[in-house]
Amino acid sequence: MPTPVVFIHGLWLHADSWKPWVELFRAAGYDPIAPGWPGDGPTVAESNAHPERIANVGIDDVVAHYATIIRGMPRNRS
Numbered sequence: 001m002p003t004p005v006v007f008i009h010g011l012w013l014h015a016d017s018w019k020p021w022v023e024l025f026r027a028a029g030y031d032p033i034a035p036g037w038p039g040d041g042p043t044v045a046e047s048n049a050h051p052e053r054i055a056n057v058g059i060d061d062v063v064a065h066y067a068t069i070i071r072g073m074p075r076n077r078s
Contacts (some may be wrong), residue, residue, distance in 0.1 A: 004073050006036070006065055013045045027034040038065040 005025050007018040018034035025032040036042075038061055039053035047053075 001074060005030045005032040006070060006073075007032060007034040008064070009037075013057075014047055015040065016044055035066070035069050036060055049058055 004065060007015075007021055009015055009017055013034040015034045022032045022034050036047075037054060039057050041047040041050060041053070043076075
């Protein structure tokens with residue numbers, strides 16, 4: 001099972017900003033993901049068109065969102 005990697009972007013970026021890194025890590029045999037923030041659209045254009053979707057998202061919401069994603073990932077048992 002490939003080692004999972006989670007890329008988390010900062011404020012004012014979109015998950016797509018990690019795309020070159022996701023591709024690089026996948027080519028190196030990892031299982032990378034770059035999930036967006038809660039409320040982010042699937043594309044930069046969609047997120048820009050609807051900024052209200054993340055207007056009231058706080059740090060606790062973001063942490064809980066990513067914690068849920070990470071807890072749901074398969075674990076390597078080496």
